Every structure is written in structure tokens, then in C-alpha cells.
Amino acid sequence: MTCDVAVLGTGKMGEALLGGLLRSGWPASGLRATSRRKEHAAALEARHGVPVVDNQEAASWADVLVLAVKPQDMGALLAEIAPALTPATLLVSVAAGLTTGFFEERLPAGTPVVRAMPNTAVLVDEGMTVLSGGAHASPYHVDRAGAIFRSVGHTLVVPESQQDAATALSGSGPAYFYFLVEAMTDAGVLLGLPRDKAHELVVRSAVGGAVMLRDTAEHPVRLREAVTSPAGTTVSAMRELERHGVRAALMAAIEAARDRSRELSASS
Numbered sequence: 448m449t450c451d452v453a454v455l456g457t458g459k460m461g462e463a464l465l466g467g468l469l470r471s472g473w474p475a476s477g478l479r480a481t482s483r484r485k486e487h488a489a490a491l492e493a494r495h496g497v498p499v500v501d502n503q504e505a506a507s508w509a510d511v512l513v514l515a516v517k518p519q520d521m522g523a524l525l526a527e528i529a530p531a532l533t534p535a536t537l538l539v540s541v542a543a544g545l546t547t548g549f550f551e552e553r554l555p556a557g558t559p560v561v562r563a564m565p566n567t568a569v570l571v572d573e574g575m576t577v578l579s580g581g582a583h584a585s586p587y588h589v590d591r592a593g594a595i596f597r598s599v600g601h602t603l604v605v606p607e608s609q610q611d612a613a614t615a616l617s618g619s620g621p622a623y624f625y626f627l628v629e630a631m632t633d634a635g636v637l638l639g640l641p642r643d644k645a646h647e648l649v650v651r652s653a654v655g656g657a658v659m660l661r662d663t664a665e666h667p668v669r670l671r672e673a674v675t676s677p678a679g680t681t682v683s684a685m686r687e688l689e690r691h692g693v694r695a696a697l698m699a700a701i702e703a704a705r706d707r708s709r710e711l712s713a714s715s
């Protein structure tokens with residue numbers, strides 16, 4: 448299902464989505480991008496072959512607008528594009544925290560809005576995007592938005608009340624794994640391994656573990672038990688992880704991310 452799509456705001460997430468759409472075979476002629484910075488616009492056009500236009504032109508041209516500016520910049524962007532929208536335009540926001548109500552209050556009555564929360568794994572077509580439709584978005588609109596994100600990974604439709612939690616878990620999720628990789632690599636260095644070798648061992652354990660989780664459909668507890676030999680090494684490590692409250696720390700961290708997502712709507 449292709450249609451004319453414009454990506455407004457081409458920082459890390461906007462450009463990742465643009466690149467992903469092109470990789471999946473979305474025609475460049477069916478895409479537009481916008482950028483606030485002139486030199487970035489020229490580089491973007493050269494990198495992707497997608498016309499970079501201004502926000503108002505993009506808004507009046509596209510069937511679907513993907514809004515990928517920071518939550519704090521969204522109000523100004525909406526004020527700029529609202530007069531250029533046609534009643535059929537679908538708006539898809541990837542901004543953390545901003546509710547569909549935030550958009551509906553600032554846009555012409557009846558504008559369909561879909562709230563989406565992807566993660567940076569869209570760069571390698573393994574993205575996870577959580578979608579919720581606003582008051583004027585039909586299942587067709589949600590599916591149309593979903594087609595964009597399915598071209599770069601997987602999608603899940605959830606009630607909007609679950610979006611802040613999903614943002615904390617999968618929008619920010621890759622960062623937690625990178626943090627873990629960083630910490631484990633430091634542990635390897637502490638134990639005397641050269642950093643490059645430690646890094647390789649940790650990355651391969653992470654990828655191997657992730658593929659096992661995805662492909663065996665086994666519960667993570669069972670997978671962990673299979674690594675944990677009686678009186679062996681793993682159980683000694685597990686005791687330390689529990690003693691240092693790592694499980695509780697992760698819960699508290701993800702709860703803090705959820706709370707920040709809730710705050711963003713109020714403060715933008």
C-alpha cells in the first residue's frame with residue numbers, strides 16, 4: 448500500500464524512516480522530506496534522492512505526513528502546516544509523549560491522527576513500532592500508518608493509554624541494551640581482556656541471545672536456566688545481579704521513562 452508520504456523533520460528518526468521506506472522499495476517520487484537547516488537539506492537530497500521542500504508544500508502535497516520533530520518543536524510545526532492541510536491528510540506523529548488530543552486541539556476539526564512510537568532498529572529493518580489511532584482515525588488510517596512502519600520492521604496496535612509505557616519499553620528500549628553491552632564490555636576489560644575482544648564477545652552473546660529469544664519462542668527464564676549449570680559460573684553471577692538490585696533498577700528506570708513521556712505532553 449503506497450501513497451504520497453512526507454517526512455517533516457529529518458533528524459535521527461525522520462531520516463531513518465525515510466531511508467527505510469526507500470530500502471523497502473517505496474518510490475522516491477512518492478516521498479518528500481523537510482529540514483529546518485539549509486545545508487542539511489542539500490545533503491539529505493543528495494543522500495536519498497528525495498525532494499526536500501518546505502513544510503507547507505509538504506503538507507499540501509502528501510496523503511500522509513510523518514511528523515518527526517522533537518515534542519518541544521511540535522506546536523510551532525503544527526501552527527505552520529495547519530492552514531495547508533486538506534481534510535483527507537493523515538497525520539502520523541512519532542513524538543514521544545504527545546497525545547493524539549494534543550494534535551487534534553491544534554488542527555482542523557476532524558483531522559485523522561495516528562500516534563506511533565518506533566525505535567531506531569528501523570535502521571536495520573528490525574524496528575518495533577507501537578500504533579494508536581486518535582478520535583478521527585479509522586482502522587483504515589491506522590493500517591495506512593502501519594504500512595509505513597511495517598516496511599522497516601514490526602508493528603503493534605495498542606490503546607493509547609498504553610503508549611507511554613510502550614515508549615518507555617520499546618521506543619527507548621535499544622538504549623538499555625547498549626548500556627548493558629557497554630557495562631559488560633567494561634567487565635571484560637576488568638577481567639583483563641582487550642577491549643575489542645571483550646566487545647566482540649559481548650555483541651555476539653547479545654545477538655545470539657536475541658535470536659534464541661526470537662526463534663525458539665522459549666520463555667527467557669527457561670533459556671537462562673539452560674545456561675545456568677549446577678554449582679557453575681552463571682549462578683554466581685546471577686546472585687550478584689540480584690544482590691545489586693539490577694531487576695529493580697531496570698523497573699525503576701523504565702518507570703522513569705514512562706513518567707517523562709507523560710510529562711512531555713503537558714510541557715510541550
Ligand SMILES: NC(=O)C1=CN([C@@H]2O[C@H](COP(=O)(O)OP(=O)(O)OC[C@H]3O[C@@H](n4cnc5c(N)ncnc54)[C@H](O)[C@@H]3O)[C@@H](O)[C@H]2O)C=CC1
Binds near residue numbers: 460482541619
Ligand atoms: N531517536 C529515537 O530513538 C526516537 C525518536 N522518536 C521521536 O522522534 C522525534 C525526533 O527525534 P530525533 O530524531 O531523535 O531528534 P533529532 O533532534 O535528531 O531530530 C529532530 C529534527 O527536527 C528538525 N526540526 C525541528 N523543527 C522543525 C521544523 N519546524 N521543520 C522541519 N524540521 C524541524 C530538527 O532540525 C532536527 O533535524 C522526537 O519527537 C522523538 O520523540 C521516536 C522514537 C524513537
Ligand SMILES: O=C(O)[C@@H]1CCC=N1
Binds near residue numbers: 614618619
Ligand atoms: O528519548 C526519547 O525521548 C526518544 C523517544 C523514544 C526514544 N527516543
